[in-house]
Amino acid sequence: MMNDNDQVEDRQRQLLVEDGAQADEAQAVVSVMEALRTADVALDAAARAALLTRLLPEMPPRRLTHRERLVQWWPLLLMRSQMRVVRHEIWSASVLMLALGVMVTLAVGATDGKALLPFTVLAPVVAAVGVALLYDSDMEAVLELEAATPASARLLLLTRLALVFGFDLVLALAASVLLAVLDAQILLWPLVESWLAPMAFLSALAFALTIILGESLVGIFAGLVIWGLHVVTYNLRDAPPLLYLLSLPGLSSAEFRPALLLAGVLLVGLALWSFDLRSNRGGINT
Amino acid sequence: MKGCAVRADEQLARGLQQGDAECLGALVDRHYAPLVGYLYRMTGERPLAEDFAQECFVRVLRAIGQYQYPRPFKSWLYQIAANITRDYFKRAAARYEMTMPDDWEMTDDEQEQPEMMVARTMSTEQALAALRTLPETQRAVILLRYDREFSLAEIAAALDIPVGTVKSRLSLGLRQLRQQMSVAEVEAE
Numbered sequence: 001m002m003n004d005n006d007q008v009e010d011r012q013r014q015l016l017v018e019d020g021a022q023a024d025e026a027q028a029v030v031s032v033m034e035a036l037r038t039a040d041v042a043l044d045a046a047a048r049a050a051l052l053t054r055l056l057p058e059m060p061p062r063r064l065t066h067r068e069r070l071v072q073w074w075p076l077l078l079m080r081s082q083m084r085v086v087r088h089e090i091w092s093a094s095v096l097m098l099a100l101g102v103m104v105t106l107a108v109g110a111t112d113g114k115a116l117l118p119f120t121v122l123a124p125v126v127a128a129v130g131v132a133l134l135y136d137s138d139m140e141a142v143l144e145l146e147a148a149t150p151a152s153a154r155l156l157l158l159t160r161l162a163l164v165f166g167f168d169l170v171l172a173l174a175a176s177v178l179l180a181v182l183d184a185q186i187l188l189w190p191l192v193e194s195w196l197a198p199m200a201f202l203s204a205l206a207f208a209l210t211i212i213l214g215e216s217l218v219g220i221f222a223g224l225v226i227w228g229l230h231v232v233t234y235n236l237r238d239a240p241p242l243l244y245l246l247s248l249p250g251l252s253s254a255e256f257r258p259a260l261l262l263a264g265v266l267l268v269g270l271a272l273w274s275f276d277l278r279s280n281r282g283g284i285n286t
Numbered sequence: 287m288k289g290c291a292v293r294a295d296e297q298l299a300r301g302l303q304q305g306d307a308e309c310l311g312a313l314v315d316r317h318y319a320p321l322v323g324y325l326y327r328m329t330g331e332r333p334l335a336e337d338f339a340q341e342c343f344v345r346v347l348r349a350i351g352q353y354q355y356p357r358p359f360k361s362w363l364y365q366i367a368a369n370i371t372r373d374y375f376k377r378a379a380a381r382y383e384m385t386m387p388d389d390w391e392m393t394d395d396e397q398e399q400p401e402m403m404v405a406r407t408m409s410t411e412q413a414l415a416a417l418r419t420l421p422e423t424q425r426a427v428i429l430l431r432y433d434r435e436f437s438l439a440e441i442a443a444a445l446d447i448p449v450g451t452v453k454s455r456l457s458l459g460l461r462q463l464r465q466q467m468s469v470a471e472v473e474a475e
Contacts, residue, residue: 012432016460019431019453025460028416028467029432035413036327036433043319048311051318051340055310058347062305 009034075159078151082159090130094168097126102175106182116252117191119179121231124199125224127168132206132219134160153279154272157211161268165203172199197257202227204264204271211271227251291315295359302350314343317363320434324364327429328371328422330414338374342366364434364444368426375422412470419466424459427452 009030016026043051070076101122108118134157151159172195180188202223210219229247233239239247250256290298290312301309318339325335345366353362417425426445430436431452442449 011435015432015435019456019460021460022464024468025464028464029428029460031467032413032416032463033433035409036323036417039326039332039410040319040323041332043315043322048314048318051314051343052307052311054340055314055343055347056307058344059307059310060303060305060347060350063303 005034005037008037078155078159079163082156082163086160086163087133090133090164091167094126094130094171097122098168098171098175101126102179105179105186109183109185116194116231116234117186119175120191120194120198120252121227123168123172123175123195124202125227127165127172127199128202128206128223128227129220130164130168131161131203132210132216132223134164134207135210135214135216135219154275157275158272161207165200168199168203193254193257194252197260198227198230198251200264201251201260201267204267208267208271208274212274296356299350299353299359299362300355302347303353310347313346313359317360318343321363321367324429324434325367325371327414327417327433328425329374330418334374338367338370341370345370358440358443360436361440361443364430364436364440365446368445371422371426416463416466416470420459420462424455424462427455428459428463431456 012030012033013026016029021029064072098119101119104118104122173192176188176191176195179186179191205226206219206223208219209222210216213219226246226248229243230249230251233244233247233249234252251260290301290308293301293309293312295313295316298309298313302313321339321342322332322335325338326332329335329338342363346363349366353359417429420428423445427441430441430444431438436444438449438452441452445452447455
């Protein structure tokens with residue numbers, strides 16, 4: 001059996017033949033290389049560690065993967081930080097209520113196509129209540145503490161709104177897909193259209209009232225009353241004029257959907273403006 | 287990162303570009319000792335060879351941003367080594383240090399290291415002396431070809447010369463080495 005030295009020598013002789021070396025030239029090279037091989041020293045662990053210690057400071061900074069870059073994207077970091085602050089009951093209550101809405105809708109089934117489905121009734125209220133609960137009595141104290149953080153209190157508030165509303169929106173969309181899959185009479189897009197604009201408007205209204213008046217109960221109450229009246233008067237032919245007016249008759253009409261979405265944006269803007277105003281007066285440091 | 291040991295040099299170099307320290311470890315394990323061996327044969331001084339090998343890796347790391355995959359990493363590393371030795375040999379003082387004094391003796395440090403004692407056996411000295419008779423350019427191609435077993439193209443890339451020049455230097459180097467060995471044998475007799 002050939003040892004390592006023999007193998008190396010064989011390869012050297014092969015290369016020498018390839019290069020057209022004469023026998024004595026080949027012998028000279030082989031002798032020199034063999035003599036030098038005895039001087040080779042392997043890198044021991046201590047020397048390796050010392051070498052790496054010297055080299056590591058020269059390493060280029062670690063390049064983040066796409067996933068790591070995404071994870072460290074500041075809006076996501078902000079959302080993750082705020083997710084921990086938002087009341088946990090909001091998430092579970094939203095899931096439970098929307099699940100209930102799905103079950104009732106499946107049990108009742110699609111009616112004549114004109115009446116509001118139970119899910120359409122429930123989804124906007126769930127979102128509005130969740131958003132109103134963002135701002136409770138101890139919120140100002142929390143925001144005072146957060147005034148010391150690089151993100152402004154306004155940004156934190158907006159992030160929480162986006163989190164809760166986004167969660168309810170995704171949940172309602174998933175539930176709508178489920179309903180459309182399980183009940184052939186329910187069409188996905190008309191169902192989404194039926195709750196989307198009212199959900200956005202009622203959530204914005206609840207948010208605005210809560211921020212402006214500093215009390216989440218007001219926002220919850222206003223959302224429930226307006227939507228409740230609307231649902232009740234929706235099928236009534238002869239509702240009292242005042243009741244009819246208070247129920248915001250266009251709330252579930254297709255023609256008013258763009259106006260409702262716009263009004264929602266304006267209400268959020270108004271709430272943030274009011275929040276800033278209070279902060280500047282010394283209530284909250286943004 | 288797992289599996290660095292089985293990845294190609296070029297993939298490890300790409301890992302280095304991304305700041306993966308494990309890729310550095312794998313490249314050191316793979317190339318440091320052979321590089322020291324090559325530089326030792328080129329310079330005849332082990333501490334110097336170790337310094338140069340370290341310098342090679344430092345230069346690799348500093349220039350890793352310019353590395354273009356899949357350029358052969360080994361050729362690039364030895365190109366850097368060739369640049370370092372070329373600079374070294376250009377210095378007159380360095381040339382002077384290359385010649386071993388007749389009254390050379392082992393230092394205390396060397397006496398403490400068994401591997402250094404082996405390195406200083408007569409035959410190793412003779413081999414180094416024979417290599418030293420070659421011009422630096424011929425010595426580099428001879429060593430890369432028969433000691434590091436590079437292909438002609440790899441040598442051309444590492445030394446930044448045409449393959450034809452590699453062949454002519456090999457031919458001249460072989461002839462000179464043979465002559466040197468013949469002279470040494472005659473003197474020994």
